[in-house]
Amino acid sequence: MISTTKMLTTGVLAAVLAAPAYPAPASDGGADTYAVRAARMLLADGREVEDAVLLVEGGKIRAAGRGVDVPAGVPVLEHDGVLTAGMIACHGYSGTRGETGDDTRSVLAEARIANALDLGHSDFANALAAGITTLVITPAPDNLAPGSTAVVKTAGGTILSSAAHLSLSFTDDALRANRYPTSYGGALAELDARLADPSGAFAEAVAGRLPVLFEVSSRDETQRAAEFATRHGLGGALHGARRAGEVLSAVQQSGLGVIVGPFDPGTPGRQLDSVVALGGARVPLAFGLDAPQEDGDALRLSAAMCVRDGLDPALAWQGLTSGGADIAGVGRRVGRLEAGLDADFVLWSGPPLDLTSSVVEVYVDGARVFGGVR
Amino acid sequence: MLTLASLVTLALGPVLAGPLPSATGSREAEAPAVLFVRAERVYVRPGEVIDNGAVLVRDGRIVAVGRDLVAPEGARKLSGKVVCAGFVDAWSSFGLDAGSADDQRTSPATRTVDALNEYVDPRLRLEVLGAGVTAARLNAGSSSREGGVGALVRNRPEPGADAVLLGDCCVAASVGLTREGRGRDVFDSLGEVDKLVGSIADGLNYLRDKNDYKVDLEEWRKAITEKEAELEKDFKKAKKDREKDEKEAEEKGKEYKPKKYKEDKKPSPPRYDEDKEVMARVANGELPLVVQVHRCAELRSLLEGTERFDRLRLVIAGGSEAMDVADELAERDIPVIVWPAPLGRPRPDEFEDADLGLAGRLEAAGVTVLLGTGGQAGASRDLPLLAALAVGHGLTRRQALAALTTDAAATLDVGDRIGSLETGKDADLLILDGEPLASSTRITHVISHGDLVVGQ
Numbered sequence: 165m166i167s168t169t170k171m172l173t174t175g176v177l178a179a180v181l182a183a184p185a186y187p188a189p190a191s192d193g194g195a196d197t198y199a200v201r202a203a204r205m206l207l208a209d210g211r212e213v214e215d216a217v218l219l220v221e222g223g224k225i226r227a228a229g230r231g232v233d234v235p236a237g238v239p240v241l242e243h244d245g246v247l248t249a250g251m252i253a254c255h256g257y258s259g260t261r262g263e264t265g266d267d268t269r270s271v272l273a274e275a276r277i278a279n280a281l282d283l284g285h286s287d288f289a290n291a292l293a294a295g296i297t298t299l300v301i302t303p304a305p306d307n308l309a310p311g312s313t314a315v316v317k318t319a320g321g322t323i324l325s326s327a328a329h330l331s332l333s334f335t336d337d338a339l340r341a342n343r344y345p346t347s348y349g350g351a352l353a354e355l356d357a358r359l360a361d362p363s364g365a366f367a368e369a370v371a372g373r374l375p376v377l378f379e380v381s382s383r384d385e386t387q388r389a390a391e392f393a394t395r396h397g398l399g400g401a402l403h404g405a406r407r408a409g410e411v412l413s414a415v416q417q418s419g420l421g422v423i424v425g426p427f428d429p430g431t432p433g434r435q436l437d438s439v440v441a442l443g444g445a446r447v448p449l450a451f452g453l454d455a456p457q458e459d460g461d462a463l464r465l466s467a468a469m470c471v472r473d474g475l476d477p478a479l480a481w482q483g484l485t486s487g488g489a490d491i492a493g494v495g496r497r498v499g500r501l502e503a504g505l506d507a508d509f510v511l512w513s514g515p516p517l518d519l520t521s522s523v524v525e526v527y528v529d530g531a532r533v534f535g536g537v538r
Numbered sequence: 539m540l541t542l543a544s545l546v547t548l549a550l551g552p553v554l555a556g557p558l559p560s561a562t563g564s565r566e567a568e569a570p571a572v573l574f575v576r577a578e579r580v581y582v583r584p585g586e587v588i589d590n591g592a593v594l595v596r597d598g599r600i601v602a603v604g605r606d607l608v609a610p611e612g613a614r615k616l617s618g619k620v621v622c623a624g625f626v627d628a629w630s631s632f633g634l635d636a637g638s639a640d641d642q643r644t645s646p647a648t649r650t651v652d653a654l655n656e657y658v659d660p661r662l663r664l665e666v667l668g669a670g671v672t673a674a675r676l677n678a679g680s681s682s683r684e685g686g687v688g689a690l691v692r693n694r695p696e697p698g699a700d701a702v703l704l705g706d707c708c709v710a711a712s713v714g715l716t717r718e719g720r721g722r723d724v725f726d727s728l729g730e731v732d733k734l735v736g737s738i739a740d741g742l743n744y745l746r747d748k749n750d751y752k753v754d755l756e757e758w759r760k761a762i763t764e765k766e767a768e769l770e771k772d773f774k775k776a777k778k779d780r781e782k783d784e785k786e787a788e789e790k791g792k793e794y795k796p797k798k799y800k801e802d803k804k805p806s807p808p809r810y811d812e813d814k815e816v817m818a819r820v821a822n823g824e825l826p827l828v829v830q831v832h833r834c835a836e837l838r839s840l841l842e843g844t845e846r847f848d849r850l851r852l853v854i855a856g857g858s859e860a861m862d863v864a865d866e867l868a869e870r871d872i873p874v875i876v877w878p879a880p881l882g883r884p885r886p887d888e889f890e891d892a893d894l895g896l897a898g899r900l901e902a903a904g905v906t907v908l909l910g911t912g913g914q915a916g917a918s919r920d921l922p923l924l925a926a927l928a929v930g931h932g933l934t935r936r937q938a939l940a941a942l943t944t945d946a947a948a949t950l951d952v953g954d955r956i957g958s959l960e961t962g963k964d965a966d967l968l969i970l971d972g973e974p975l976a977s978s979t980r981i982t983h984v985i986s987h988g989d990l991v992v993g994q
Binding site for chain 1: 929
């Protein structure tokens with residue numbers, strides 16, 4: 165058993181090393197087994213447990229909750245605040261450095277944004293500092309089928325999924341006057357044809373093995389995409405549906421989740437109302453960040469804005485963690501404080517949905533990758 | 539003499555007229571509104587809390603605050619956990635016509651009160667009020683090199699003349715911004731600082747000229763009066779002399795020229811200049827000068843250039859790199875209005891070094907920190923959340939609350955009207971179900987100038 169001090173030292177070293185290049189690798193030889201006792205633990209369903217323990221072994225969670233037995237000799241870190249799972253931002257362009265689109269062809273379904281990533285980019289450190297441990301990286305919605313999304317951790321360079329969703333753009337950004345398709349009608353005809361005789365990523369989507377990320381913007385695009393998903397039996401999520409709450413029945417019928425945000429200060433109340441309506445209808449929610457155009461803290465701000473406007477805080481927190489992980493298809497790896505899942509967690513000074521709380525430390529795969537010396 | 543008097547009035551008129559129309563209580567003709575608000579914690583001002591206290595509001599004003607108050611007969615009773623003063627957004631554009639807010643061709647004489655937009659979506663007004671933001675500093679041309687005279691405006695569900703708390707709460711300016719064709723050339727930016735400093739100096743000279751004129755005029759009046767008295771005394775002799783002179787001139791075939799006295803030369807006032815009128819008030823410390831400036835070079839240059847204006851009341855807006863000059867800001871008591879927004883990349887060049895920890899670090903360095911929403915339309919509603927973010931990044935809760943209430947009101951010259959719950963102040967207050975700025979806290983009631991505008 166490695167002593168606490170040694171473990172902490174390696175943790176600090178890892179945090180220092182994390183800054184410029186690759187964040188700390190998962191298996192950095194730190195203490196294999198340790199426990200964190202927190203004054204409060206926030207579970208994925210929004211429940212709060214007092215005086216809870218998280219037992220970590222080999223970068224995975226072995227147990228979490230109240231009354232967890234800590235084996236003798238296992239170092240215990242005390243945290244006088246709140247411990248939660250790391251947050252997930254379900255939409256963004258971190259580390260892509262503009263490699264998000266290819267405007268020569270409108271259908272590039274086999275393209276993978278994972279192949280364009282710079283996992284050492286400072287965008288990831290920015291997200292990490294805000295308590296975000298997982299990001300969904302998305303191709304820009306400038307093509308009808310711009311490729312597939314990737315799910316990555318913000319430290320350690322882990323790619324959880326290099327084909328998480330097939331991205332399909334129903335926005336008018338994908339329609340160009342000088343390139344087929346030039347209209348919504350043409351776009352739908354093209355996609356219908358691809359799905360009628362599917363191959364490659366389309367076949368995976370039709371078979372239900374690859375969820376679809378529907379990029380939309382206006383209300384009619386949202387409705388069109390939801391009906392398209394229903395017609396073809398596609399699963400996945402909508403993104404950019406600012407007014408999805410106004411076409412609630414179409415969204416509910418499709419069974420799609422909705423990735424909302426980021427919401428800048430001053431976002432019209434109607435957009436926030438839409439999120440509240442989705443939450444009320446129990447539509448699965450996740451939050452997008454659109455980093456690097458947005459700073460990591462915009463994720464929590466967006467959720468707090470929705471809560472202020474009436475969204476159930478438990479639903480908001482689910483969207484930031486377990487719900488987001490489910491929508492990203494990595495719900496069995498991250499997003500919950502549950503035995504067997506990756507030990508990606510955050511120590512907060514107070515409740516995370518209270519913006520006056522700050523990130524104290526962040527752990528990914530059991531290794532401390534952000535936070536000061538105790 | 540009459541003419542003289544009117545001349546003086548003409549020249550001084552705009553200065554004497556001073557404050558623009560302010561709230562003069564165009565109360566509705568209903569029964570006088572008396573509100574009695576009881577709370578477990580009454581935040582009189584940040585750091586001064588009365589447990590189990592109450593606030594009595596009558597005719598738009600706070601008439602009593604204390605522990606042993608009794609609700610008068612007929613008063614509307616309200617209660618909650620916490621009651622505190624309404625929040626002030628020190629850097630907003632809410633309720634301002636968008637074109638005027640972004641106008642790049644304003645001058646110091648531009649008046650924000652002329653640019654208020656009465657047609658803002660009423661829902662938006664209620665959203666902002668519901669978030670607890672009861673007043674805001676608005677400035678036409680706030681990102682223009684020379685902005686206009688800013689106004690401190692109360693958010694009302696229905697806009698009206700009584701919304702303007704102070705029509706001249708400051709003058710805005712900016713240096714080194716990179717927008718609307720303004721480049722990022724460092725010499726241009728420093729040139730903008732020089733121009734601004736020059737404009738303050740012009741204002742000061744104008745003020746001196748006006749004062750000199752006042753003195754000269756007084757002297758001239760005195761001399762004229764003396765001369766007239768003298769003439770009166772020697773009237774007969776003077777008449778004789780003049781007649782003699784006239785006669786002699788006639789005989790000699792010359793034109794008669796009456797003797798010139800130096801007293802005949804009346805001093806003339808400095809040429810009226812509307813911009814200099816305003817900058818004179820700035821140089822004199824009558825109006826604070828809010829300068830949006832971010833980079834260290836411009837900040838240093840501005841601090842250096844303005845050092846000699848000992849009455850100038852400088853306020854920095856933005857101040858992304860203000861930590862580099864924090865000691866001097868603290869020493870000269872120059873407040874900084876921070877916009878604590880999580881800005882992504884790419885962001886405007888001047889905000890490159892902006893971060894959420896700025897407010898907390900400035901406070902720790904002894905600088906007075908105010909908070910605002912950067913003049914972003916509609917963002918005033920989210921000011922309390924942004925303030926909470928600043929607290930999450932190191933600003934103390936006490937200073938965050940002071941930034942939104944007392945300090946903002948004092949800096950913008952409405953400290954005697956709003957910002958704290960004290961007898962005699964306007965009743966702009968919030969009733970909350972928890973501590974102010976905690977995100978889980980809900981605002982249950984908002985009272986604006988004595989009217990219950992949010993909550994029942």
